[in-house]
Amino acid sequence: MQNVIIDKKRIWVKAVYDKNPDFDENVDKKMDGFYRSWDARRSKLAAAMLKGVEPKIDKGANILYLGASHGYTCSYVSDIIGKSGLIYAIDFAPRVVRDLWFLCEKRKNMIPIMGDASQPQTYFHRVGLCDFIFQDVAQKNQVDIFLKNLDMFVKPNGLGMLAIKSRSIDISRKPQAVFNECRNVIESKTKLIDYKLLSPYEKDHCIFYVQKTQ
Amino acid sequence: MQYLYSNVNGCHVLDGKFKIVSTLEFKNFDDAMDALKSGEYTPEEKKALEDNPEIMLVNPKKDNVFRDGDKRLKIIANLEKKHAIAANKRITASDLSASVIIDHTVIQTVSALEEMDKIINGLTKRLREWYGPYFPELCEKITDHQKYVELSINALENGIDKLLKELGYEQTFGAEISEPAAQAILSYAKIIIGFYDEREVMKKNLEKIMKKHYPHIEKTAGYSIGARLIASAGSLRKIAIMPSSTIQLLGAEKALFRHLVSGSRVPKHGLIVNHTSIADKKRSERGKAARMLANKISIAARVDYYRVSK
Ligand SMILES: C[S@@+](CC[C@H](N)C(=O)[O-])C[C@H]1O[C@@H](n2cnc3c(N)ncnc32)[C@H](O)[C@@H]1O
Numbered sequence: 446m447q448n449v450i451i452d453k454k455r456i457w458v459k460a461v462y463d464k465n466p467d468f469d470e471n472v473d474k475k476m477d478g479f480y481r482s483w484d485a486r487r488s489k490l491a492a493a494m495l496k497g498v499e500p501k502i503d504k505g506a507n508i509l510y511l512g513a514s515h516g517y518t519c520s521y522v523s524d525i526i527g528k529s530g531l532i533y534a535i536d537f538a539p540r541v542v543r544d545l546w547f548l549c550e551k552r553k554n555m556i557p558i559m560g561d562a563s564q565p566q567t568y569f570h571r572v573g574l575c576d577f578i579f580q581d582v583a584q585k586n587q588v589d590i591f592l593k594n595l596d597m598f599v600k601p602n603g604l605g606m607l608a609i610k611s612r613s614i615d616i617s618r619k620p621q622a623v624f625n626e627c628r629n630v631i632e633s634k635t636k637l638i639d640y641k642l643l644s645p646y647e648k649d650h651c652i653f654y655v656q657k658t659q
Numbered sequence: 660m661q662y663l664y665s666n667v668n669g670c671h672v673l674d675g676k677f678k679i680v681s682t683l684e685f686k687n688f689d690d691a692m693d694a695l696k697s698g699e700y701t702p703e704e705k706k707a708l709e710d711n712p713e714i715m716l717v718n719p720k721k722d723n724v725f726r727d728g729d730k731r732l733k734i735i736a737n738l739e740k741k742h743a744i745a746a747n748k749r750i751t752a753s754d755l756s757a758s759v760i761i762d763h764t765v766i767q768t769v770s771a772l773e774e775m776d777k778i779i780n781g782l783t784k785r786l787r788e789w790y791g792p793y794f795p796e797l798c799e800k801i802t803d804h805q806k807y808v809e810l811s812i813n814a815l816e817n818g819i820d821k822l823l824k825e826l827g828y829e830q831t832f833g834a835e836i837s838e839p840a841a842q843a844i845l846s847y848a849k850i851i852i853g854f855y856d857e858r859e860v861m862k863k864n865l866e867k868i869m870k871k872h873y874p875h876i877e878k879t880a881g882y883s884i885g886a887r888l889i890a891s892a893g894s895l896r897k898i899a900i901m902p903s904s905t906i907q908l909l910g911a912e913k914a915l916f917r918h919l920v921s922g923s924r925v926p927k928h929g930l931i932v933n934h935t936s937i938a939d940k941k942r943s944e945r946g947k948a949a950r951m952l953a954n955k956i957s958i959a960a961r962v963d964y965y966r967v968s969k
Contacts (some may be wrong), residue, residue: 531740533747546751556747559754566719568667570695571747573738600732617919638800 446502448525449494450475452553456483456491461524462552466515473495481524485646487609488518489581492646498639498654500606502577505529509575509598511562511590512582514541516548516555522579523552530554533572537561563590565597581608585615592634599657605635607653618647631655635645662730664705664717665695666738667746670703672714677733683707692750761872762894763770768865769890775858782851783808790844793836794819799828815845875959879952880934887930888956898957899964906960907931907953931956 448459448653457473457480464472464479470481485492494500502508503528513519513534523532533548535558536542560568562582575598580591591607599605609627611620626643631637635655643650661671661680662713670683670691683703683952685691690699698721700708707714708858717725725731751876785806790811796816797814801807810875815823836844869882873895878887891909898906908915910930928949931937937948 455956467828531743539755542751543755545749546755548678549748553744556744557751558747559751559758567696569719571743571750572735573666573740573743574732574736587928596728597731598735600736601729643960 446498446525447504448527450480451494454485454495456485456495457481458483459523460526467520467548467551468515471530471612479501481521483521488521489643489647489650489652490579490606490651491521492516492604493608493641493652494655495646496641496643496652498583498652500556500577500654501604502526503530506531506576507573508532509572509578509594510534511578511580511594512536512556513545514538514581515544516541518579518581519545519555520548520552523555526610528552528554529582531573533558533562534574535562535568537657542659545605548635551572562594569652576603578603578605583610583613585613587614592630595635595657599659603657604638605653605655605657607631607655609653610647610649611649611651620651624651628653662712662717662734663704663714663735664734664737665691665701665704666735667692667750668739668742670701670707671737672711673734673737677730677737677738679686688749689753709968718951727834756841757844760894762867762889762896763864764868765834765873765886766890768861769886772858772865775854775861779851779854779858780804786811786844786848786851789847790815793833793840793844794831795833796823796826796828796831805855808855810846812848813850815841815848826930873963875962876956879955879959880931884934885956886932891930895960895964896912898960901957901960903950903953906956907949928953 450457460472460479462479466472466481470484473480473482483491485495486547502522502525506526507530508522508526510522510532511517516534519532519534526532532555534555535547536545537560539559542557542559549555549557558568558571562580563584563586578595578599580587580594582592583589587607587609591605595605609624610625614623628637628640632651636658637653637655640653641652643652660675662677664671665675669685671679672681675682683706684748685701685703691703694701698719700720704716708716715725716723717731719725772815786808787798788812794814797807797810801810810822819831820889852916865886866882869877869885873885874891880888886908888896888898890911906928908929911926911928914926918925928937930950931952932945936952940948
């Protein structure tokens, strides 16, 4: 990916919007501009990339982001896709959507949507065609939510990334058993490109990187 | 073949190649967005369907789901970026202001009361440390915090003799207090009493709100437990759709978690245990009583919720 530097255990993204940090992150001046440091313990996408996943998020891409929360990860994706791209940032908690709203004032390629990701029909009229979907919602039925949204909004052969927290699916079972079960469902419905555990950045989390089949 | 597709920018008729041929703008934007969100027809959609009953409706409706994924994706590609941004911001702004409902007042009052309890406790302990050496008998005998603050004020304003007798002492071994010290302690104690008074006002207000907006919950659980259940669940709606076994354990999340992870004893009840119908029972009967109360609360919550929202 352009504008992303991975250097051993650290990761930076070139600031497109401005060099003032949104989340108190460090900003380093490098040869071709300012780079925001990205904390893999706060972002599952950053963690996945440090673990070797190579998501193809292009400049100008349209992204559906489910579980945007305060927008930490979103803000980096916003820099990666640049001003010609667009993120539909969805979360159902009013308190965090309020923060997202202000983040979107500055980052004009982001749209805040207060919606329940398990009910994509309720925001069908608000979201256009997407190239990439990222989901981090920590819900019991997160695989199902992911597949529904992938089907509804992502173009054929589009890409998706799903972060799974085993404890929100079933806290009494071994994480690996939960992950395997998710993997079976995901492999039956999509083309699995990569799968990684997110330790040591996140405990009991894994990430699936997939391509939509039709 | 023609398609009918509504997005934030209007109600569009598309041709067989999925290009927009005509657009009806929404007369009432907010109402149209509500209709689309809940799977109902906007007036513009109704009109377009009347004009052309053969047209394929793309938006999900309660009785209609557009199944062809490939076509649907080509159709939604028509949402333009600048429209998507402007309209979505407008919708989100109005959703945010609408999300502040009476639940918010209840939840914040419950938290504010908890905060105040902690603060009052700390302030009163400080008063005991401060005034204790001058009137140790009062500090020792009066264990109730609020009473202690009230009596300290009384002693500082009117002298300690009468109180000392009432406590059963002839003489104090407390230190003699100077005028400036007495003044400083007195004004501090008055601040604390102010907090106690404000807390009472908040509780009375909470009770009023519960009686008015959640009358059935208030009747079955009492205003205080009822309010704490709403705070713990996050909203009345959540309680209304929750199984009663979950209501029974609201407030016992920590114990439940421990049980699931390490197999410790299953908690029998959460914060409803404070209700008289459970607290008065023998230990062995509490599980059953908790189940019964949770059932009643579940029904009450549904009545309160659907009564206003339908
Ligand atoms: C773990 S946080 C996401 C953190 C974020 N991805 C980041 O890296 O900055 C999960 C978020 O998902 C949201 N969420 C959970 N269930 C949801 C649902 N059904 N629909 C929309 N958002 C949901 C929560 O409100 C929360 O903000």
